[in-house]
Amino acid sequence: DAKTTQPPSMDCAEGRAANLPCNHSTISGNEYVYWYRQIHSQGPQYIIHGLKNNETNEMASLIITEDRKSSTLILPHATLRDTAVYYCIVKGSTLGRLYFGRGTQLTVWP
Amino acid sequence: EPEVTQTPSHQVTQMGQEVILRCVPISNHLYFYWYRQILGQKVEFLVSFYNNEISEKSEIFDDQFSVERPDGSNFTLKIRSTKLEDSAMYFCASSDQGGNQPQHFGDGTRLSIL
Numbered sequence: 001d002a003k004t005t006q007p008p009s010m011d012c013a014e015g016r017a018a019n020l021p022c023n024h025s026t027i028s029g030n031e032y033v034y035w036y037r038q039i040h041s042q043g044p045q046y047i048i049h050g051l052k053n054n055e056t057n058e059m060a061s062l063i064i065t066e067d068r069k070s071s072t073l074i075l076p077h078a079t080l081r082d083t084a085v086y087y088c089i090v091k092g093s094t095l096g097r098l099y100f101g102r103g104t105q106l107t108v109w110p
Numbered sequence: 111e112p113e114v115t116q117t118p119s120h121q122v123t124q125m126g127q128e129v130i131l132r133c134v135p136i137s138n139h140l141y142f143y144w145y146r147q148i149l150g151q152k153v154e155f156l157v158s159f160y161n162n163e164i165s166e167k168s169e170i171f172d173d174q175f176s177v178e179r180p181d182g183s184n185f186t187l188k189i190r191s192t193k194l195e196d197s198a199m200y201f202c203a204s205s206d207q208g209g210n211q212p213q214h215f216g217d218g219t220r221l222s223i224l
Binding site: 032034038041042043044045046049051074087093096097098100101102 | 114141143145146152153154158160165166168195199201203205210212213215216217218220224
């Protein structure tokens with residue numbers, strides 16, 4: 001699985017968009033980009049995933065660059081409850097395991 | 111929304127004792143996983159399970175660990191003889207297919223070995 005690089009921490013004002021970047025320059029053609037978050041010591045929560053097209057769901061949007069070497073998770077209107085560690089994970093379709101790095105600690109302030 | 115449930119939320123066990131952690135995956139899911147997270151460290155993969163057999167395991171998942179799906183709903187992780195270093199949060203996850211389908215996690219069992 002390709003390795004990802006994320007900033008260790010970011011902050012964002014409540015109500016503003018939070019844009020979390022991720023670099024995955026060695027991603028292979030069949031590997032998807034997944035985003036999870038972990039609030040305190042709870043279980044990782046799935047947010048969104050994509051292959052090459054941009055994706056949007058009720059939680060967030062995922063923007064993947066055309067060369068697929070980086071992506072951005074967008075939380076359009078961050079709330080205090082979005083304070084969490086956000087993980088960007090690249091995974092192929094054959095192996096089941098998810099490799100979690102250190103992620104980005106997002107702090108949303110009032 | 112369907113969710114993965116894990117019991118107990120906290121388990122305290124004496125070193126050397128056996129412990130069984132229980133999980134009820136989402137009902138139509140076919141792939142099951144265990145991960146663990148030692149305090150302050152990364153989430154680490156332990157094992158994946160499909161069609162009543164282990165499909166992949168990490169180097170952490172040694173002979174002290176075993177998994178079982180004893181009935182149509184439960185998925186269990188057994189640690190035969192616990193060690194102090196087994197103290198961690200243990201997360202169960204499930205997905206409805208392998209491949210690119212996302213894994214959905216429970217809120218974990220905190221295992222404390224004394």
